[in-house]
Amino acid sequence: MHGFNRRRTWSAVVVCLFVVSLxxxxxxxxxxxxxxxxxxxxxxxxxxxxxxxxxxxxVLVIAVAVFVVVEGLILTAAVRFRRRPKDDSEPAQVHxxxxxxxxxxxxxxxxxGALFVLTLRAQREIDASxxxxxxxxxxxxxxxxxxxxxxxxYPDLGVATGGQRIVxxxxxxxxxxxxxxxxxxxxxxxxxxxxxxxxxxxDAMKGxxxxxxxxxxxxxxxxxxxxxxxxVSHANMRFVVTAVSxxxxxxxxxxxAQAAAEPTEAAAQAGRQVFLTAGCAGCHTINGVPQANGQxxxxxxxxxxxxxxxxxxxxxxxxxxxxxxxxxxxLKPGSLMPNLNxxxxxxxxxxxYLQTLK
Amino acid sequence: xxxxxxxxxxxxPRRYTGLMEWLxxxxxxxxxxxxxxxxxxxxxxxxxxxxxxxxxxxxPGLQVxxxxxxxxxxxxxxxxxxxxxxxxxFAGFGNYVIPLMVGARDMAFPxxxxxxxxxxxxxxxxxxxxxxxxxxxxxAGWTGYTPLSTSVFSKGEGTTVWIxxxxxxxxxxxxxxxxxxxxxxxxxxxxxxxxxxxLFAWGIMATSIMVLFSTPVLTGALIMLLTDRxxxxxxxxxxxxxxxxxxxxxxxxxxxxxxxxxILPAMGxxxxxxxxxxxKPIFGYMAIAYSSVAIAVMGFLVWAHHMxxxxxxxxxxxxxxxxxxxxxVPTGVKIFNWIATLWGGxxxxxxxxxxxxxxxxxxxxxxxxxxxxxxxxIDTQVHxxxxxxxxxxxxxxxxxxxxxxxxxxxxxxxxxxWMLHEGWGKLHFWLMLIGFNLxxxxxxxxxxLGMPRRIADYNPNFGWTRYNDLATVGAFLIAASVLTFxxxxxxxxxxxxxxxxxxxxxxxxxxxxxxxxxDYNFEVIPAVHSERxxxxxxxxxxxx
Numbered sequence: 001m002h003g004f005n006r007r008r009t010w011s012a013v014v015v016c017l018f019v020v021s022l023x024x025x026x027x028x029x030x031x032x033x034x035x036x037x038x039x040x041x042x043x044x045x046x047x048x049x050x051x052x053x054x055x056x057x058x059v060l061v062i063a064v065a066v067f068v069v070v071e072g073l074i075l076t077a078a079v080r081f082r083r084r085p086k087d088d089s090e091p092a093q094v095h096x097x098x099x100x101x102x103x104x105x106x107x108x109x110x111x112x113g114a115l116f117v118l119t120l121r122a123q124r125e126i127d128a129s130x131x132x133x134x135x136x137x138x139x140x141x142x143x144x145x146x147x148x149x150x151x152x153x154y155p156d157l158g159v160a161t162g163g164q165r166i167v168x169x170x171x172x173x174x175x176x177x178x179x180x181x182x183x184x185x186x187x188x189x190x191x192x193x194x195x196x197x198x199x200x201x202x203d204a205m206k207g208x209x210x211x212x213x214x215x216x217x218x219x220x221x222x223x224x225x226x227x228x229x230x231x232v233s234h235a236n237m238r239f240v241v242t243a244v245s246x247x248x249x250x251x252x253x254x255x256x257a258q259a260a261a262e263p264t265e266a267a268a269q270a271g272r273q274v275f276l277t278a279g280c281a282g283c284h285t286i287n288g289v290p291q292a293n294g295q296x297x298x299x300x301x302x303x304x305x306x307x308x309x310x311x312x313x314x315x316x317x318x319x320x321x322x323x324x325x326x327x328x329x330x331l332k333p334g335s336l337m338p339n340l341n342x343x344x345x346x347x348x349x350x351x352x353y354l355q356t357l358k
Numbered sequence: 359x360x361x362x363x364x365x366x367x368x369x370x371p372r373r374y375t376g377l378m379e380w381l382x383x384x385x386x387x388x389x390x391x392x393x394x395x396x397x398x399x400x401x402x403x404x405x406x407x408x409x410x411x412x413x414x415x416x417x418p419g420l421q422v423x424x425x426x427x428x429x430x431x432x433x434x435x436x437x438x439x440x441x442x443x444x445x446x447x448f449a450g451f452g453n454y455v456i457p458l459m460v461g462a463r464d465m466a467f468p469x470x471x472x473x474x475x476x477x478x479x480x481x482x483x484x485x486x487x488x489x490x491x492x493x494x495x496x497x498a499g500w501t502g503y504t505p506l507s508t509s510v511f512s513k514g515e516g517t518t519v520w521i522x523x524x525x526x527x528x529x530x531x532x533x534x535x536x537x538x539x540x541x542x543x544x545x546x547x548x549x550x551x552x553x554x555x556x557l558f559a560w561g562i563m564a565t566s567i568m569v570l571f572s573t574p575v576l577t578g579a580l581i582m583l584l585t586d587r588x589x590x591x592x593x594x595x596x597x598x599x600x601x602x603x604x605x606x607x608x609x610x611x612x613x614x615x616x617x618x619x620x621i622l623p624a625m626g627x628x629x630x631x632x633x634x635x636x637x638k639p640i641f642g643y644m645a646i647a648y649s650s651v652a653i654a655v656m657g658f659l660v661w662a663h664h665m666x667x668x669x670x671x672x673x674x675x676x677x678x679x680x681x682x683x684x685x686x687v688p689t690g691v692k693i694f695n696w697i698a699t700l701w702g703g704x705x706x707x708x709x710x711x712x713x714x715x716x717x718x719x720x721x722x723x724x725x726x727x728x729x730x731x732x733x734x735x736i737d738t739q740v741h742x743x744x745x746x747x748x749x750x751x752x753x754x755x756x757x758x759x760x761x762x763x764x765x766x767x768x769x770x771x772x773x774x775x776w777m778l779h780e781g782w783g784k785l786h787f788w789l790m791l792i793g794f795n796l797x798x799x800x801x802x803x804x805x806x807l808g809m810p811r812r813i814a815d816y817n818p819n820f821g822w823t824r825y826n827d828l829a830t831v832g833a834f835l836i837a838a839s840v841l842t843f844x845x846x847x848x849x850x851x852x853x854x855x856x857x858x859x860x861x862x863x864x865x866x867x868x869x870x871x872x873x874x875x876x877d878y879n880f881e882v883i884p885a886v887h888s889e890r891x892x893x894x895x896x897x898x899x900x901x902x
Contacts, residue, residue, distance in 0.1 A: 041807075055733065055736060063726045092702060095641070096695075101694075108689075108690035112680075189505050199738070199739075200737075201667045202667055203668045227810040229498070
């Protein structure tokens with residue numbers, strides 16, 4: 001009776017194992033592709049990330065097969081060869097079996113060889129997909145990682161088309177279907193540029209420009225985040241890639257290439273004055289305001305067009321903006337932007353001014 | 359003093375008792391115990407740090423600590439578990455067991471051995487003293503990537519003290535490695551050929567060779583970083599002309615082999631425990647021994663698989679990918695040989711065997727998830743995400759730590775003279791197995807869902823919270839299992855059920871002497887005729 005129960009326990013373990021491995025197969029298809037869900041690597045929005053997700057799922061099938069065979073053998077051994085009570089006999093003393101050992105040396109080698117070939121094929125597919133089905137010329141974007149925010153510059157647009165330099169922060173706007181050539185570097189420590197739905201990561205290092213490309217095959221907001229430990233606010237270095245239609249993109253680029261409009265309302269005009277006198281201009285550039293040409297912080301020419309502030313952690317609302325201006329290091333620990341001890345009135349007028357920078 | 363011509367005049371060494379005995383000992387068994395309990399203490403400390411990390415991550419937002427404290431905690435958690443727990447506890451097992459196993463009276467260099475231990479302890483004390491400095495401990499991660507770890511971006515003394523601590527620990531393991539190699543090569547009992555040394559000794563041998571060749575490179579990198587931080591050089595400065603990946607190359611040239619340094623001795627323990635508790639010889643002795651050596655050699659050719667996203671040349675990526683995958687071959691050989699050892703045996707499910715099964719089942723998962731990361735395109739997604747955290751814990755916890763507990767339950771009776779309680783041992787095992795999987799399995803999903811590692815806070819809208827909650831619950835189950843082990847130690851030390859020389863029907867020479875063994879280990883060094891000398895003795899005694 002005792003032995004029977006034990007056998008049942010072990011069978012239950014084996015069944016659980018199979019269920020878990022089946023779950024592992026099923027999960028990616030459903031849980032990983034919720035609309036508006038997490039930035040899942042298995043919910044691809046580009047040919048490159050789709051090729052990676054396909055490769056992952058293929059390897060997963062092989063892995064689950066290996067898992068079930070190996071774990072099955074281990075658990076079978078545990079059940080079948082457990083010592084029965086009062087059995088003190090010594091089993092047959094087998095020291096080895098050359099043929100078997102050669103077989104299980106070759107088997108993993110073959111699997112590894114197959115995976116290597118599959119990987120090379122997937123890599124070729126990824127590389128080739130950059131050149132397929134392009135509706136327009138590639139756009140170059142220079143990505144600069146800063147402690148702790150992402151800067152995106154569009155050298156092909158703006159100045160090249162007779163306007164201002166287009167420089168954004170926390171949001172990379174791209175047209176759907178077009179290849180974006182990224183030139184990735186850092187202003188300080190190592191960061192890593194990662195948008196799981198659009199592809200793998202690329203490290204940002206000062207003194208090196210790493211090139212890669214991305215393309216969104218459907219419109220939407222794709223969330224990204226710095227993936228390399230970069231200091232106290234590593235967790236607060238987020239951004240979003242917004243993929244829009246060609247028309248929307250062209251309209252956006254036209255808007256971004258314009259200099260900032262002069263404020264007309266009194267509160268905003270006062271805010272502009274605070275901006276120039278309180279020290280903001282030393283770190284921030286506003287195209288069209290000659291005294292505001294600082295390079296340390298984000299370019300603010302069209303700050304209100306962006307969805308987030310503070311390293312992508314806060315929605316860009318007037319309320320959040322005033323919270324941020326009141327005490328940046330509390331909202332983003334280690335923030336290079338200090339608490340300037342601005343008065344409430346100054347903050348209000350600054351917010352009013354920044355709201356005009358659309 | 360009058361001396362008889364032809365004799366030596368050295369006075370007998372003074373013998374101490376009590377605390378002084380432990381402070382001055384050069385006996386490999388006492389040094390082994392010092393290593394084991396010191397490392398175990400640091401395991402508890404590192405575990406507490408992990409609990410704080412899990413508490414912080416249970417909910418988005420910052421509830422428990424600042425982001426700076428969080429960075430310090432995971433930096434010290436990783437540093438502690440690797441350099442102050444897994445590496446030195448295997449030095450402890452090696453110290454206690456290797457001389458007994460090979461039939462020697464002590465390690466080859468007993469004083470150097472004591473030096474190694476005290477350097478390791480000093481390293482631990484120095485590392486933890488970094489919390490006392492005004493700006494706290496290092497928050498640059500156990501990987502200490504430059505330029506984040508330079509004085510410009512990691513202010514204060516924390517990272518400098520971290521370097522000093524690691525230099526001490528590195529010196530300790532270097533001296534220990536030399537000691538193990540010389541002991542195993544030169545001090546074996548008569549008849550113990552290289553094809554008869556216990557597989558744990560093969561594991562320690564392969565590990566020591568890796569330590570010998572890799573540690574100096576880390577030491578060099580650490581000294582370069584130290585002189586940078588002291589303002590004497592600017593090798594790793596963000597603006598220097600040197601490739602910013604230099605540190606990563608040097609760091610991983612040590613730290614990837616370190617993964618094998620932390621797993622080969624555990625594999626050695628498994629190779630001892632499985633034959634004893636299935637009452638069969640190890641299946642394919644030479645294949646297991648050679649695969650350890652193969653892993654030790656190949657372990658030096660894979661370091662840049664940690665750098666697939668840094669922009670290294672595609673040819674290098676292809677090389678490091680295939681080299682990494684190739685390690686699956688000797689690892690697979692071991693796994694299959696272990697299964698074949700169990701096959702047809704009489705498996706006696708005492709706690710050491712349970713933990714050995716824990717090792718087998720969990721390490722396989724860590725090995726499989728490692729293949730995903732070897733594949734470059736997949737790695738660009740999972741690298742530096744929670745997937746990596748899951749993988750490394752399946753290898754280092756599922757592998758090394760389950761192996762360590764298998765070793766503790768297996769050899770504690772030899773070390774203390776009394777048996778550990780089986781009931782508490784089994785409870786410990788099941789709690790740890792369940793807690794472990796609850797903690798680390800969801801992290802695979804978190805990584806695929808885009809959660810980077812080493813973040814103190816995360817977006818509440820991404821559905822990451824539920825998996826983090828599971829992990830936090832699991833972490834406290836692991837803590838409960840460790841508590842169960844401590845209770846077991848207490849209960850068993852009160853019961854003092856005598857172990858006798860050979861409670862498990864062992865194979866290797868440590869079971870041929872008393873528990874605990876006398877200072878001189880063996881009255882007469884036994885002669886060895888096979889890789890299972892103690893079984894030979896048992897059979898001879900029965901007249902078979």
